[in-house]
Amino acid sequence: MYKPFIKALPGVLGVLAAAIALPATAQSTHYPLTLDNCGVTLRIAAPPQRVVTVGQSATEILYSLGLADRVKGTSVWFTPVLSQFREADASIERLADNDPSFESVVNKHPDLVAAQYEWHVGPTGSVGTREQFAELGIATYVMPADCDSKDNSTGGDGTRTAAFSPASVYKGIAQLAQIFDVEPVGARLIASLKARQADAVARAKALDLPEDLSAVFWFSSPDTGVAPYVAGRKGAPGYMMQVLGIHNVIRSDDEWPTVDWETIARADPDIIVIASMDRRRYPADSVAVKRAFLHQDPVAREMRAVKQGHIIEMNAHAMSATLRTIYGLDTLVDALSTMSFTR
Structure with missing residues (x-):
């Protein structure tokens, strides 16, 4: 039988040791x-x-x-x-x-x-x-x-x-x-x-992030330049944002609604999180295609997050409701720790 995976971060070794020892x-x-x-x-x-x-x-x-x-x-x-x-x-x-x-x-x-x-x-x-x-x-x-x-x-x-x-x-x-x-x-x-989640939340609190920090999670798009599939407020990305004190600019309850870029640009999120995946069902499954669009499209390139380089790549599987969602918290906190926010 394959050895089960129990991974601990440095900040939670004591917690895990105690849990495993019980x-x-x-x-x-x-x-x-x-x-x-x-x-x-x-x-x-x-x-x-x-x-x-x-x-x-x-x-x-x-x-x-x-x-x-x-x-x-x-x-x-x-x-x-x-x-x-x-x-x-x-x-x-x-x-x-x-x-x-x-x-x-x-x-x-x-x-x-x-x-x-x-x-x-x-x-x-x-x-x-x-x-x-x-x-x-x-x-x-x-x-x-x-x-x-x-x-x-x-x-x-x-x-x-x-x-x-x-x-x-x-x-x-x-x-x-x-x-x-x-x-x-x-x-x-x-x-x-x-x-692992408790550790990520504690690290986020230590960053003293702006109280009105906002984000949009872009999974993919059915074609280049059309309305993207973005994370609704009640899915796994919404949860990540909620526990880290980040405002989701998308208000839909759908899991992955399509929202036009003009609407997203008007919301002007501080952070854009883009999904990284091997799947190639749509052109925008590619991170390179996503990044190129954000920097070249006349509407998208004017967003604050694009101008300030606040684009975070996240494993696509973490954006779904899976155990990888907890890993996604680490991805966000690690990226946020390298950013400064000016308005």
């Missing part, structure tokens, strides 16, 4: 296990031995829980796998960089399919519906971060009915740990992520 209070999972997962009752008869993941979040959580040997196929990748899992990941078949076919998933003979997004295996699943998998005796699990306090029936990336909280990510970690009977490992992983 005796595990979690009990062994009793099977059959019944869970409510995104409105579906999930029944697990025994620890899954063969898993296919549809989404990088599910993949990296299973790796972090020390379960890489159970993963028989992966798909839907935005960025490279976390560095500590490169060796393990290299030995596991990647079914597709984006959406895999239903047949390719089924052909791996999984007893569990773990998905990051409900639209992959939900009622109108682009890969397959939960009912289709159930007919073949395959259980499906959707990460709670994509369905808790979120309405996915609106189409697209869905709409948040309440602000994202990492509690939904921790819930996913805890439930997967329970499903696989590795609850103490899950508890330690959650403790490490909480400690």
Whole structure:
């Protein structure tokens, strides 16, 4: 079994050491296990031995829980796998960089399919519906971060009915740990992520940032120069901004609304955070394309953030509701520590 990942920053070593040293209070999972997962009752008869993941979040959580040997196929990748899992990941078949076919998933003979997004295996699943998998005796699990306090029936990336909280990510970690009977490992992983966030927030407070500091998060655009996909106020980027005391200039509750550049320019954010990814579905998936547009477009180049060089690159996966969101806090704080803000 692959060694689980527990990473500590210098400022939180003591916290993590204490958490890891505590005796595990979690009990062994009793099977059959019944869970409510995104409105579906999930029944697990025994620890899954063969898993296919549809989404990088599910993949990296299973790796972090020390379960890489159970993963028989992966798909839907935005960025490279976390560095500590490169060796393990290299030995596991990647079914597709984006959406895999239903047949390719089924052909791996999984007893569990773990998905990051409900639209992959939900009622109108682009890969397959939960009912289709159930007919073949395959259980499906959707990460709670994509369905808790979120309405996915609106189409697209869905709409948040309440602000994202990492509690939904921790819930996913805890439930997967329970499903696989590795609850103490899950508890330690959650403790490490909480400690990492606490450290990032403390460092941000020490920077004495302007109280009205504002930002926009740009994920991508369907074409160069058209209205970009930017982060709504209730998603993972909204959460990062909220805990660090940054104002999101986008007021939509949609996960990734399209907002024209004239509207963004009028808001004139202090910071522009751009997603960095390997995916190339759209031209603006590229950081180089994003940067070139910001400096060349007659509207965008007049924004304060562009003129002052306050453009931050962030791993695209951190902008989704995943454990990488906590890493995104580090990215923001590290970049902010190098900036000065003048109005």
